[in-house]
Amino acid sequence: MAELKKCPFCGGEAKLNYVGTCIPLYFISCEECGCKQESSIHKEAVINAWNNRATEAEIRATAKRELAEQIEKRIKEEVALLEQEREEAREYDDEQVIFAVNNQLRAFAYSLRVVAEQLKGE
Numbered sequence: 001m002a003e004l005k006k007c008p009f010c011g012g013e014a015k016l017n018y019v020g021t022c023i024p025l026y027f028i029s030c031e032e033c034g035c036k037q038e039s040s041i042h043k044e045a046v047i048n049a050w051n052n053r054a055t056e057a058e059i060r061a062t063a064k065r066e067l068a069e070q071i072e073k074r075i076k077e078e079v080a081l082l083e084q085e086r087e088e089a090r091e092y093d094d095e096q097v098i099f100a101v102n103n104q105l106r107a108f109a110y111s112l113r114v115v116a117e118q119l120k121g122e
């Protein structure tokens with residue numbers, strides 16, 4: 001039998017449990033906090049699921065990174081639109097629009113730096 005990893009929530013010792021009368025059911029529980037996983041008739045599947053379970057910290061880090069990536073994508077789309085708008089304003093020498101667009105682009109550039117910090121600061 002493969003060795004069981006420690007509990008992903010509290011680091012406690014894990015234990016393989018066996019229940020069932022006519023159909024055998026396996027599940028793993030933590031001896032410390034009592035958390036347990038869904039039971040299965042497949043012992044190896046239960047062990048693999050327990051050992052490959054993401055920790056709370058991993059789940060949070062992934063969610064944070066995905067959110068930052070979505071924000072980065074949206075900002076880049078907005079920046080592309082603004083750059084297009086600025087090109088058009090240049091054709092008509094529209095100083096006011098160019099000035100306004102440049103201000104917005106500076107604000108977005110700042111936002112992108114903040115998002116980039118979030119993405120690498122894990």
Ligand SMILES: [Zn+2]
Pocket residue numbers: 007008009010011012030031032033034035
């Ligand atoms: Zn635990």
